[in-house]
Amino acid sequence: MxxxxxxxxxxxxxxxxxxxxxxxxxxxxxxxxxxxxxYIPHTTAGVTINEGADPxxxxxxxxxLSEMVPATGNYRHAEGNSDSHIKAALVGSSxxxxxxxxxxxxxxxxxxxxxxxxxxxxxxxxxxFI
Amino acid sequence: MxxxxxxxxxxxxxxxxxxxxxxxxxxxxxxxxxxxxxYIPHTTAGVTINEGADPxxxxxxxxxLSEMVPATGNYRHAEGNSDSHIKAALVGSSxxxxxxxxxxxxxxxxxxxxxxxxxxxxxxxxxxFI
Amino acid sequence: MxxxxxxxxxxxxxxxxxxxxxxxxxxxxxxxxxxxxxYIPHTTAGVTINEGADPxxxxxxxxxLSEMVPATGNYRHAEGNSDSHIKAALVGSSxxxxxxxxxxxxxxxxxxxxxxxxxxxxxxxxxxFI
Numbered sequence: 352m353x354x355x356x357x358x359x360x361x362x363x364x365x366x367x368x369x370x371x372x373x374x375x376x377x378x379x380x381x382x383x384x385x386x387x388x389x390y391i392p393h394t395t396a397g398v399t400i401n402e403g404a405d406p407x408x409x410x411x412x413x414x415x416l417s418e419m420v421p422a423t424g425n426y427r428h429a430e431g432n433s434d435s436h437i438k439a440a441l442v443g444s445s446x447x448x449x450x451x452x453x454x455x456x457x458x459x460x461x462x463x464x465x466x467x468x469x470x471x472x473x474x475x476x477x478x479x480f481i
Numbered sequence: 482m483x484x485x486x487x488x489x490x491x492x493x494x495x496x497x498x499x500x501x502x503x504x505x506x507x508x509x510x511x512x513x514x515x516x517x518x519x520y521i522p523h524t525t526a527g528v529t530i531n532e533g534a535d536p537x538x539x540x541x542x543x544x545x546l547s548e549m550v551p552a553t554g555n556y557r558h559a560e561g562n563s564d565s566h567i568k569a570a571l572v573g574s575s576x577x578x579x580x581x582x583x584x585x586x587x588x589x590x591x592x593x594x595x596x597x598x599x600x601x602x603x604x605x606x607x608x609x610f611i
Numbered sequence: 612m613x614x615x616x617x618x619x620x621x622x623x624x625x626x627x628x629x630x631x632x633x634x635x636x637x638x639x640x641x642x643x644x645x646x647x648x649x650y651i652p653h654t655t656a657g658v659t660i661n662e663g664a665d666p667x668x669x670x671x672x673x674x675x676l677s678e679m680v681p682a683t684g685n686y687r688h689a690e691g692n693s694d695s696h697i698k699a700a701l702v703g704s705s706x707x708x709x710x711x712x713x714x715x716x717x718x719x720x721x722x723x724x725x726x727x728x729x730x731x732x733x734x735x736x737x738x739x740f741i
Contacts, residue, residue: 563675
């Protein structure tokens with residue numbers, strides 16, 4: 352069964368660390384072994400795993416994406432958020448993490464980030480254990 | 482068991498909405514809960530999830546990828562499709578979607594797209610339910 | 612259960628073909644059907660699936676990533692490897708591959724590559740079968 356967690360974003364582009372929320376759902380599930388799927392049901396947001404210790408890393412990732420995909424350009428989609436859709440395609444809408452002994456096997460420096468590319472909005476992420 | 486679905490692409494770069502085909506395989510499988518893996522067994526194509534309502538979104542995604550990864554450049558691979566391999570690496574070769582009550586938990590605006598980067602070709606996508 | 616495989620990288624940026632190592636773990640596991648998760652527990656490395664036959668393809672992918680994400684720039688993270696984190700976010704930290712009849716359903720030209728973006732280092736990849 353998938354569980355939805357709620358995320359409120361504050362900026363147009365933002366990486367929100369959801370690791371603690373995912374761990375809490377793992378604890379609730381009682382799963383000891385398997386895989387954890389984090390799935391983003393939005394088309395202008397994504398999910399990625401990267402360094403959580405230094406907040407400058409997420410600033411650098413967001414800045415690099417904005418340089419690669421400018422907010423304004425020769426876009427056809429008329430809603431002014433083509434860049435958001437493109438960034439979502441680059442980052443991806445799901446991550447899968449192994450579980451062992453009831454723990455996510457994240458590396459020492461890894462955190463799970465919800466990636467907002469067209470906020471601020473009320474968003475959700477679906478968490479599922481297999 | 483994985484099921485192969487066939488896709489005929491028409492352009493060099495093209496995003497083909499395969500959501501209905503994936504849903505049909507889910508119906509055929511009789512699965513009620515779990516995960517759906519969509520896997521692309523090609524090195525110059527990929528798969529992504531993004532907006533299906535406005536076709537301009539896929540045009541913008543393809544155009545942005547072509548701007549980031551030019552078709553011609555100082556490439557070493559001699560087959561003239563280095564850009565296709567690079568785009569496939571950026572977009573990725575698999576997506577995983579949660580299933581609940583025999584439905585894919587896609588967001589309201591989400592569609593699953595086979596991404597052709599070196600067409601036109603006869604392609605396939607592997608669909609597997611767990 | 613997840614198994615860790617060890618990878619020693621030699622350059623700052625390098626794609627290491629780990630297909631044979633993953634196949635060996637599949638053989639050891641005795642799994643006949645399901646999915647194979649390859650998960651990278653690092654924040655400056657990733658994993659991708661692409662052509663293994665011509666080594667020029669991986670050179671082209673690495674060169675394109677370095678052009679899109681320069682090694683030096685207006686970065687905030689003070690460790691000199693912001694580009695490595697950004698490349699890891701673009702490539703991703705996991706791939707999932709279907710298994711059938713005790714074989715990975717990789718396409719004819721596909722290999723699994725550990726992507727080092729801040730080497731040389733001693734690294735690992737986690738392999739899990741479901």
